[in-house]
Amino acid sequence: MPREADIVVIGGGISGCGTAYYLAKGGLDVVVVEQRSIASGASGRNGAQLVQMDGRTLNAARVSKRLPFVRADVELLRGLNDELGMDIELQQFGSVDLSANDEESETLMNMTEIQKNGGDTIVEYLDRNDLLEYCPAISEDIIGGKFTRTDGSVNPIKLAWAYALAAHHQYKVKLVLHTKVEDVIIKAESALGVKTTRGDIMVNVGVVNCTNAWLIEFTKDIPVFPVQNVTSVTEQVPKVPIITWDGTYRGNYGYGTSQKNGSLVVGSLPCRIPKSVEEHFDESVSYEDLERHAGFLTKQFPMLKHVSFIRIWAGVFAMTPDRLPYIGSIPGYRNYYINTGYSNGMAYCPIGAKLMSEFILNDGRTSIPLDFVRPDRYLNMKFDVPKQYNYTVLEHLLDEWNL
Ligand SMILES: Cc1cc2nc3c(=O)[nH]c(=O)nc-3n(C[C@H](O)[C@H](O)[C@H](O)COP(=O)(O)OP(=O)(O)OC[C@H]3O[C@@H](n4cnc5c(N)ncnc54)[C@H](O)[C@@H]3O)c2cc1C
Numbered sequence: 001m002p003r004e005a006d007i008v009v010i011g012g013g014i015s016g017c018g019t020a021y022y023l024a025k026g027g028l029d030v031v032v033v034e035q036r037s038i039a040s041g042a043s044g045r046n047g048a049q050l051v052q053m054d055g056r057t058l059n060a061a062r063v064s065k066r067l068p069f070v071r072a073d074v075e076l077l078r079g080l081n082d083e084l085g086m087d088i089e090l091q092q093f094g095s096v097d098l099s100a101n102d103e104e105s106e107t108l109m110n111m112t113e114i115q116k117n118g119g120d121t122i123v124e125y126l127d128r129n130d131l132l133e134y135c136p137a138i139s140e141d142i143i144g145g146k147f148t149r150t151d152g153s154v155n156p157i158k159l160a161w162a163y164a165l166a167a168h169h170q171y172k173v174k175l176v177l178h179t180k181v182e183d184v185i186i187k188a189e190s191a192l193g194v195k196t197t198r199g200d201i202m203v204n205v206g207v208v209n210c211t212n213a214w215l216i217e218f219t220k221d222i223p224v225f226p227v228q229n230v231t232s233v234t235e236q237v238p239k240v241p242i243i244t245w246d247g248t249y250r251g252n253y254g255y256g257t258s259q260k261n262g263s264l265v266v267g268s269l270p271c272r273i274p275k276s277v278e279e280h281f282d283e284s285v286s287y288e289d290l291e292r293h294a295g296f297l298t299k300q301f302p303m304l305k306h307v308s309f310i311r312i313w314a315g316v317f318a319m320t321p322d323r324l325p326y327i328g329s330i331p332g333y334r335n336y337y338i339n340t341g342y343s344n345g346m347a348y349c350p351i352g353a354k355l356m357s358e359f360i361l362n363d364g365r366t367s368i369p370l371d372f373v374r375p376d377r378y379l380n381m382k383f384d385v386p387k388q389y390n391y392t393v394l395e396h397l398l399d400e401w402n403l
Pocket of ligand 1: 213316
């Protein structure tokens with residue numbers, strides 16, 4: 001148990017491990033403190049999709065804000081196997097938002113145009129015949145979809161571990177696991193260290209909070225909304241032609257992808273909407289969740305009806321009012337930084353970690369301007385969210401707030 005470091009990173013997900021890696025690579029002595037184990041939060045529980053323009057409430061301005069981050073992220077991901085010395089199982093086979101009727105097709109064609117107007121030169125709308133070339137397994141009901149050929153999937157557990165192991169082996173980062181940070185030690189508005197369940201660790205440079213949904217345990221000034229989601233995985237099947245997909249089944253939204261080992265991953269909102277913020281942290285699942293996932297898979301890809309699911313689990317991620325993360329200094333404090341608020345992990349966390357480290361190492365100068373993700377942009381603002389909410393409720397609210 002170290003008692004001193006240049007930097008303490010709180011949280012051992014993709015963001016925490018990535019931030020630790022880049023800071024240590026930049027020459028700092030870094031300790032990661034994680035309350036459970038590496039990738040035990042959202043990073044080890046997600047749907048493995050790499051989707052650069054997620055959500056159905058984008059407009060041109062939102063697209064252009066997001067583009068520099070997600071494009072830089074994909075470039076970064078492409079070099080990570082070599083840099084970190086581990087296969088993160090990046091597959092860029094494309095992603096498609098599927099449509100099974102004229103109304104959905106119109107919506108998706110509009111979304112394609114909106115993305116193009118925001119500067120996205122990769123997105124395209126494909127009709128059924130063109131789509132079959134990329135994904136021959138789609139059902140006869142599918143008539144087209146919004147397609148992004150540079151999207152795909154990543155193994156999120158390997159991504160978090162690749163950062164953690166490279167940080168530890170190459171740059172001597174200490175990984176302090178099963179240890180909870182109870183508080184950040186602040187004096188005269190400056191972060192001096194952290195108080196953990198195994199004693200204090202004092203810092204020379206600062207503390208970086210990478211706790212994502214758990215940020216609500218540290219501050220109420222910076223708005224994040226924890227959101228529960230459910231993911232399942234199937235047995236490994238011989239190479240099936242499935243790319244990353246989004247779609248609906250009985251009016252419910254679902255998504256999935258395939259992994260390098262041949263397992264298929266399916267994700268959705270939980271069938272039972274959590275009744276309070278605390279319930280979003282509940283990691284139990286129901287039989288209905290599994291039934292719904294089987295429904296998604298067989299509706300979009302009927303040839304998979306005999307494939308067995310082997311595991312299902314729940315996890316929690318953080319949404320922010322504009323669905324962009326917070327990267328920078330925690331307002332009002334010196335040496336206390338935040339890199340959190342990720343509802344989309346694969347397309348944002350690696351670049352977010354790199355930018356966080358640049359911010360700390362270069363006195364606030366970063367290779368991509370951080371104006372859009374400044375942590376003080378909603379400081380102390382109140383956002384009215386119903387006690388019982390899920391991802392869809394929030395997405396509509398975010399659109400209403402028009403941020
Ligand atoms: C079910 C589900 C499906 C998803 N599907 C996708 C998808 O398909 N594609 C995609 O891109 N994104 C997806 N996401 C979102 C993605 O997983 C997250 O955006 C990403 O993992 C966030 O990483 P993180 O490191 O910021 O947070 P986390 O991985 O949640 O890490 C935060 C860590 O902080 C630790 N921590 C919290 N409090 C403390 C404390 N006091 N002391 C010490 N440690 C603490 C937690 O234990 C946790 O390990 C999904 C998320 C979920 C839950």
